[in-house]
Amino acid sequence: MSGSPDDRIEIHSGDITQLDVDAIVNAANARLQPGGGVCGAIHRAAGRNLREACAAIGRCKTGNAVHTDGFDLKARFVIHAVGPVWHGGGQNEEALLASCYRTSLKIAKQIGARSLAFPAISTGVCGFPLVPATEIAVDTVRAFLAEEEAVERVVFCVFGAEADAAYRQKLDRLP
Numbered sequence: 001m002s003g004s005p006d007d008r009i010e011i012h013s014g015d016i017t018q019l020d021v022d023a024i025v026n027a028a029n030a031r032l033q034p035g036g037g038v039c040g041a042i043h044r045a046a047g048r049n050l051r052e053a054c055a056a057i058g059r060c061k062t063g064n065a066v067h068t069d070g071f072d073l074k075a076r077f078v079i080h081a082v083g084p085v086w087h088g089g090g091q092n093e094e095a096l097l098a099s100c101y102r103t104s105l106k107i108a109k110q111i112g113a114r115s116l117a118f119p120a121i122s123t124g125v126c127g128f129p130l131v132p133a134t135e136i137a138v139d140t141v142r143a144f145l146a147e148e149e150a151v152e153r154v155v156f157c158v159f160g161a162e163a164d165a166a167y168r169q170k171l172d173r174l175p
């Protein structure tokens with residue numbers, strides 16, 4: 001084993017587009033278009049080739065993910081995961097969010113990405129409450145890392161003090 005799951009998890013506060021990891025995960029929309037938030041930032045940083053690669057794929061269902069190259073990013077790959085819009089919790093949002101994390105990790109394993117960074121999927125425009133979203137993100141990643149050695153390192157890339165505090169609290173890591 002390459003260490004216990006928690007030794008392979010990091011929290012990084014800042015812009016995911018700057019991270020030097022094998023793959024970054026995008027909080028994408030179903031049409032895989034640039035959009036705003038972290039998705040817009042990733043498309044701006046990766047360049048127009050990313051838009052074309054996404055257009056060639058077409059669509060992706062909520063809870064699922066697809067991958068492309070990273071083009072102008074430091075990351076070799078972008079894994080585009082489509083998170084659920086929060087409708088109050090009665091529309092399978094929690095399972096769909098967990099599926100985004102699980103599917104992204106499986107893709108990372110398939111493409112040989114040993115280090116992977118996630119943004120806080122669905123917690124911006126999609127309105128998923130931060131604390132339950134953090135629980136799902138961390139629990140799903142921990143469970144995967146406990147079973148799989150192929151992905152060696154997972155970075156939770158948080159943007160803003162509130163998300164930073166939520167992840168630190170969940171992982172019991174005080175600043």
Ligand code: AR6
Binds near residue numbers: 029035
């Ligand atoms: N690096 C890391 N995290 C970021 C960055 C960044 N550069 N920019 C924002 N965040 P959101 P969603 C955080 O709204 O809720 C888009 O239009 C942000 O603070 O980007 O999944 C897509 O096209 C928040 O914590 O994604 C979709 O249509 C988190 O990233 C839709 O929005 C997610 O916020 C996806 O909405």
